[in-house]
Amino acid sequence: GLVRAYTQSAKDALDGAGISVVRRWVAMEVPCTYGQFEQARREVETYLAYYGLPHREDRSNFDPAFTRNRIRQQVVPALASICPGFARRAGQTAALLMQDEELLSRQARDISSQARPREGGLALPAALLAQAPVPLAVRAVRQLLGELSGGNTSCSAAHLEGVLRLCRSPSPSAQFSLPRGLVARREYQLLVLEHFVPLPTLVDTPLPLP
Numbered sequence: 001g002l003v004r005a006y007t008q009s010a011k012d013a014l015d016g017a018g019i020s021v022v023r024r025w026v027a028m029e030v031p032c033t034y035g036q037f038e039q040a041r042r043e044v045e046t047y048l049a050y051y052g053l054p055h056r057e058d059r060s061n062f063d064p065a066f067t068r069n070r071i072r073q074q075v076v077p078a079l080a081s082i083c084p085g086f087a088r089r090a091g092q093t094a095a096l097l098m099q100d101e102e103l104l105s106r107q108a109r110d111i112s113s114q115a116r117p118r119e120g121g122l123a124l125p126a127a128l129l130a131q132a133p134v135p136l137a138v139r140a141v142r143q144l145l146g147e148l149s150g151g152n153t154s155c156s157a158a159h160l161e162g163v164l165r166l167c168r169s170p171s172p173s174a175q176f177s178l179p180r181g182l183v184a185r186r187e188y189q190l191l192v193l194e195h196f197v198p199l200p201t202l203v204d205t206p207l208p209l210p
Contacts, residue, residue: 108143111137112144115193119194120194121195125190127189129163129191130167134164137164138160148195149180155178159176159179166184169186177196182194
């Protein structure tokens with residue numbers, strides 16, 4: 001609930017400070033663990049309380065109907081009571097995992113960057129993925145899917161493993177459907193990732209008799 005879009009209350013505060021022009025918000029990825037967000041939230045709340053500044057909170061953050069709230073309000077305190085310092089250690093572990101992810105993603109990019117554009121998709125030698133370590137191969141596939149989906153790399157483990165099975169398959173023409181209208185197929189030694197193009201609808205056409 002800490003990160004918010006531009007709100008009326010924020011505009012009022014900026015107007016009061018003499019700042020009347022605000023540039024459009026730009027989405028960007030910032031490496032930050034949930035523990036760091038929670039720490040920042042507590043610091044902001046302490047600051048607001050100290051100076052008596054009014055603020056608004058999203059009521060949904062207190063609704064136990066949402067899983068995230070039950071985790072924050074029930075699961076995390078229970079774990080902290082069993083393992084003192086749980087939140088701090090979880091944050092440290094998340095930071096280490098983030099470093100691992102950054103390294104593996106860079107190494108996977110060495111594979112995915114070898115893909116070449118084709119009409120409606122990308123193609124690269126299937127052996128590159130079939131012979132790569134699985135942690136690198138699945139990340140390379142995810143990166144390729146992101147290139148074809150406007151940066152959307154969301155994909156299930158089943159789909160990622162399906163693409164790898166396709167690369168390892170002896171069949172030179174197998175095919176595998178993917179989310180967002182994409183399809184992976186073998187073209188002999190190549191893996192082709194492309195947007196699915198449906199067959200044209202057949203229309204009955206009367207033929208003149210002689």
